[in-house]
Amino acid sequence: MVQEAEAIEARALEEIARAADPSDLEDIRIRYMGKNGDLTRVLRSVGKADPKDRPRIGQRVNQAKKTIGEALEARRAACEAGGESAAGALDVTLPGRPPPLGSKHPLTLIREEVTEIFRDMGFSVVDGPEVEWDYYNFEALNIPRDHPARDTQDTFYLGSDIVLRTHTSPVQVRVMEQQKPPVRVIVPGRTYRHENPDATHAFTFHQCEGLYVDKGVTMAQLKGDMTYFAQRLFGGKVKVRFLPDFFPFTEPSVQYDFSCVACGGVGCRICKYSGWLEISGAGMVDPAVFGFVDYDPEVYTGYAFGMGLDRLAMFKYGIDSIHMFLENDLRQLEGN
């Protein structure tokens, strides 16, 4: 009887595997496990066996019943999941069920990339308020009330001595007030300019500020570190160029450019056929700024730089309008 049960089991499993749809399976179930099914018959006859063999035989027959039952169930589930043709094969070309694709915003992606690179260089990431004292945004950065440089920093005011920060530089001062050198920080964050938006201007920007103060920090290091950063972000062929510039809080001050990441420097529409992309400003921290935070400029020197995360993201991800960032067109953002 054990052999009989085993044979029935093998036959049933084979038929189940060949079954094309649930009705076939139902036929098979009746044939083997129905009232007069083959296996049911064997089970009934266990009682007639020698009492000392009964447990062994019973166990085997019950096991066969269980195995067949599970195979039927599994096959039924497979058939009901759909996709199987009458011939039994899955139409693998039917559309799949995609999981919803989430995505982080390009400004988040670029901030994370930039942060990652500077952390590897030993920078720590800090932040500060967007609604800022005039003192931190201007005065302590060597931009007194009547300085003409304030004209280029069109400013939103909230009362006479509070502004929406026009750059992330005020955080430099806040950090130096709280920490003695060495200081090596970057400050990614949102900034504001009182400027009517047009094709190339917005009133909200995203910047990242950097500051490194210690004994013996040099302009050559600024250049070396910006080159390392540029090459990590855009690849090893990118070059960095410094042009003289002016900022009240750095001296000497430079504008720094990267060789065009789109054309490699030969000239294209993106770099306006100059081969260079203007990134932002940088320089050696002005001794006047050290004066506001009680650092001795004879002992310490430092470099500072800014960068527009919006611009970097445009270059990095091939975005051609600054307005893309805050427009939030999901057809563009989704799944990226």
Add this chain to the structure above:
Amino acid sequence: MVIKVPLSWLQAYCDVPWSVEELVDRLVLSGLEVDGVDTVGSDFEGFVVGHVDRVERHPNADRLSLCTVDVGGESLQVICGAPNVAAGQKVPVARVGASLPGGMEIRKAKIRGVESFGMICSEAELNLSDDHEGIMVLEAGIEPGRPLQDVLGGPETVLSIDVGTNRPDCLSLVGVAREITALSGGELRLPSGVVDETGPPVDTLASVRVDAPDDCPRFVGRVITGVRIGPSPDWLKSRIEAAGIRSISNVVDVTNYVMLEMGQPLHAYDLDRLAGQGIVVRRAREEEAFTTLDGVERTLDGEVLMIADHETGIGVGGVMGGLDTEITPETDRVFLEGACFDAVRVRRSSKALQLQTDASRRFERGMDPELQGEAVVRAAGLIAEVAGGVVAEGMIDVRTPAGPDPVIRLRVSRVNGLLGTGLDRDEIAALLHRLRFGVRPEGADLEVVVPSFRRDVFREVDLIEEVARLYGYDKIEPAASAPPRDDSAGAREREEDRRGKQDDQRRVRDAMAGFGFTEVVTHSLLHPDLNRLIDPSRPSVMIDNPLSPELSAMRTSLAASVLGVVRWNANRKVRDIRIFEAGRVFRAKEEGLPDEPEQLCIAVTGQRHSPHWDGPPEAFDFFDLKGLAEALLGRLGLDRVETVPYDKVDPLFDADRTGELLADGVRAGRFGAVSHRVLDRYEIREPVWMGVIDCGVLFGQASDRRTYRAPPKYPAVERDLAIVVPEEVTHRDILNEIRACSGDLLESVELFDVYRGTQIAARSKSMAYAMRFRSEERTLTDAEVTRLQDKVLRRLVSRYRAELRS
């Protein structure tokens, strides 16, 4: 401030040994930003000077004139549409065959039945300016028939240079030429510094009194008598026009010419209209009325520096002159002012009047206190040349005594220490010398004398910048900075602190993106009504000078702008929106800066899954959102996350379908269906599910310290419990009882079914729970578990009138 530099004019002061392209490159590399290079004029091939002999009306067109023009022994019939054409004028004529700079070729034409052999041109047609108003009228004395290029010069290249606020010395042609000679090593040719003084002594004609010496450290005056006011000669006109200044009259043009040339703003007054023949420099009186040259009457205050005669104000110092004393065609005696005004005073005057001029921009950036004498001499000489007249002897010069030129010690070690270069003393000295600093060695270092036109340089570090930019930043070799070496415990602790929050910010975004949500980033500025709509009790942080009312408040919640994103996309037929934003909101405080807590806002519309061929759509619902919110907090490592009924009045949410999230008993946020009132305001038609979570709570408690536990050693016992309870009993009530009764042995409990219907009493529901019990020390017996289960049931029966469901 952008200045226009016509190259041929520039070359009067220095040689330019490079192509235009190379010149631009060199200027850019040494710190002058060249915004553009334009060509003005043309070679004027086929253009001649014509004399208009006769002007008659065109027989068939009222607006056209039929002109007979003498072009040098030949008379042409030319039809002209300009209203200002008149017999006796000298005019530029394009002959048949000539091409306008714009490309159009001039042909013989028949206009309304009359033939025309050429064209009389306007300045715009000649590419000299934007002036379309009428034809250009040339000097009367020029012979007809002369090639136009002889008169106007050939094509002119004009550089637009954007001079930074720190370099007022470059706001002139001489200043730019000085930069070029520093780069080339060539010679600088300064304008003439002498003038024939044949008139009476100047102090018998006019006087100057400065009552505000701090605001006006120097005031220089000269007088020219017997001038004839008229149009400027063509060379003067074409130079200032190429530099972007409109020609007015010979005397006024000279003052502008010298400003462009030397950088010193000048003003010419009609001396006979100055009451008392004298100038007084003083602050304006409160509410003093004054009409500026632009014809606007203004009310001044004590912040404004006034130039007055002995009766009344005649100009705002450093900003603009007045109408009453300006040069007129009748002016005979000119008083010429060249002053040095204090930068801050001019800036305040200019702000107070909301008026910026070429003069005020120059003064605001700081004026060379030695320039006034030379500039006034130069202008007086030019006025005598182009307007006739006699220059009075000497000049009035009222000044606070100038100190000696500043001397700065420059350490060679400091130069190299800051720049990371290896320059020696003599190399540095040579660079500064080319920039016209006085340099003498002082041991290993240098002593540097700063010329009066570089008052932006007053510290050692300023000199280092001069060295760097002339040496060339491209020659500074990049070096890597030292590796971080602050290993102090304080530094490590500080870093851990900063990292914690940043890592959480990143984890929130990663988790949400992982759950299939798209991150959006919106503006922080909005209309205060939107803040009031969503959070009426909270005051907005307001901007004093907003771009528009729609951008006049700082957001108090992300909900307003996130709903804006939902609407924007829904209007573009995006269905099934699943978005989040993590960002700052702004909370006004009694005093000081507002708080800027971070918030997470989640919004969902549409279906639970994207549509698929194998099944009907299922709408996203409350429990999807709840599952999401709790999973997020769990993912961030928060303990004991639960949702309780939300008992606050909150106009953002529909009160019946909103829950409050607690993390370890602390309120962490709320989520639910956005109220109809808010949706109506946004004109969103679909239901929107929203969650607003306070990141402060998340970041305060989150941790990513994952601990893995050993798999269980002893088997679990599973029991189901189905009970019928009155409607008002919540799942949370039941859960609390089950947990309280079973203690440590309860491993998990899950609700697996809720039933309402005919099989049970009305106003009640059946709740079925699967409980799993396990001990870490032994195998539990059936009897033991049954006792626990009975205990739970008894508790539920007594507390909540529960009945066991059979």
